[in-house]
Amino acid sequence: MQRRSCLPLPQEIYVNIFRCLSDEEKGNIRATSRLFKQLIDQPALWKKSTVVLKKITGYNADFWELLRKRRIKCVVMRKGNAKCLKKLLLELPGLTALTFDGCSKINMLQLPCKFQSLNKLAFKNCHPSFPIQDIASVLQITHLTLCSFVEPFPCAEQMATLVSLKNLRSLALHNYCRDPNGCLLQSALFEFHNLKELSLKEKPFSMVLHPDFFTPPSITKSDRKEKQTKYDSRLHLEKLEILGSNNVTLSEESLNQLSSVNSLTLHYDHQKNSLEKCEMVTILKNLPNLKELRVKGGWSFSKYAHSIPPSLEALHLCRVAIGNKELEYLARQRAGLKHLHLDYCSFTEEWYPDELPDNFPCLKTLSIRHCKITVDQFRDLAKLKHLEMLDIVDICLFPTNCLQKSVQEFRILTDHRVQVVQHPGSREQIPCDCSAC
Incomplete structure (x- = not known):
């Protein structure tokens, strides 16, 4: 005889309620009854969840089975090594997003290419003991983040590697930089034919955006035929983040290239003096399609409130x-x-x-x-x-x-x-x- 549920409400209502809870809250409720445990482990409740893993080799078979049952697709691996990465590949081969945080002195990129579904890859606080060029082996990735490497980045060869990722839609470079004037990156921007999202951190990136940063690279007559097919004439950015900035002054031509941006984030290092010229007025007036604006620090809102577009x-x-x-x-x-x-x-x-x-x-x-x-x-x-x-x-x-x-x-x-x-x-x-x- 089938056991009837003693819950006063239909299970579908509980599932909808659980969707609003944090992972920690879901874990607490899961421990209260077998039925809630069954309901909470449904994959639909974990679609946007990210699991942070430490000492991967120490987790038992039940833990990995639970992650597979919930169909966890996003993982952050902290302070792991090659052995941990192999274990992760064995247990969760269907990952779509993988972040390495604090991992060092291992050739990480021998294995990410074996995650066939992987499309988001991030490296944070990592020692670049592996060559950046190996990223090209993960051709299917659409989102790439490089943050706080121990050694400077990028050189011309490394930037060429990034440009080879033809499917790249989102790029975040929050790094120590050996490209202080941004010339390498400026040129590369027009080679990313599918790039929609760009995030730059000027400190510790140590790069100051010059006014013409978002303008096409100059092409001489001698190499015009070769480079015209290589470069796009326009950027197609929809989301732009400039973090840790002191000043963002862009030329009219640069702003014209950013007219497709609908999400803008500007994080200033400190409050701006009200007597300073507010560069945001010019920026906002040239973004007719802006739907989202995020600002930290900088000028008083009164300086640019009248410049916010109606969109x-x-x-x-x-x-x-x-x-x-x-x-x-x-x-x-x-x-x-x-x-x-x-x-x-x-x-x-x-x-x-x-x-x-x-x-x-x-x-x-x-x-x-x-x-x-x-x-x-x-x-x-x-x-x-x-x-x-x-x-x-x-x-x-x-x-x-x-x-x-x-x-x-x-x-x-x-x-x-x-x-x-x-x-x-x-x-x-x-x-x-x-x-x-």
Whole structure:
């Protein structure tokens, strides 16, 4: 006789609830009952999960079987060696994303080419004891990250290796650099015919972008026929990140090459003096298709608020000075904004988060981290009719015995349609989050 479930709700509802939980939360619930264990191990709940592995040879057969059951596709291997990599290939040959973190003195790239489904590859804090040229053996990869190598990169031969990856769509170079003027990279950009995403970290990359960095390389008459087929006349970038910058001043021709960019991230090393010329005004005015803007540091938002294009759907500000007038102007011009994230932003005057529902009625995600919000203002955010996720960190302003009660009241007011994310500690986005996943 088949045993009937004692759960008060259909299993499909529990699965949908579990989709909203972190991996840690799913693990805690999994331990409470056999049925929850069975439900939580469904592959659909782990599609976006990344497993960090240390001392790979120490995991037992049950652990590997669990990963296969969940169809884990993304792995970060920390401080491993060739033996660990062989074990990983044996147990999880179907990986699609693989990050090496802190691995050294082993020829890593003899094996990644054997992961037939691998398309995302990242190296972070690695010693380049293997030749960069070996990356060319993994021809199918579409995403490549090289971050914080012990030795400088790249030379002309190494850059030629990267250009040979014809399927590459995303490239992140966060590295010590022996190309201080960026000439090698500038030339290579127009050889990546399928490149859509580019991320550069100027420090410790130690490269300052010159104004013509995104312009085509000059072609002399003698080699015009050979190089015209080699180079594209235009870039096709859709996502651009410039991290750890002090100054990003681009020429008109460079900005013209970036007109297809719809996601821009600029991380400045420090706050900019309001008397300095705001280069962001020129940049934003030349990005007519921009949908997402992420800024950390730099100038006060008042300097470039009027330059934000009408196409913008998502705005992420971190450690940026902002005032009510700028928010009101943004609301009038971009009332259809769908995503607003404010992290550690300093307000030039008292601000009123309870006005957000009237100013930005279309918001789907809202993040307010360390921006001073009271319990009553928090409750008023329930008026956002389209809100799907609320990330809030202001624990200090909530009485200890009131926090969970306020969250529960908020969920009731929104008919439990909003995922409320609470992080007691700082979760500020770090400038370099290198991962293949």
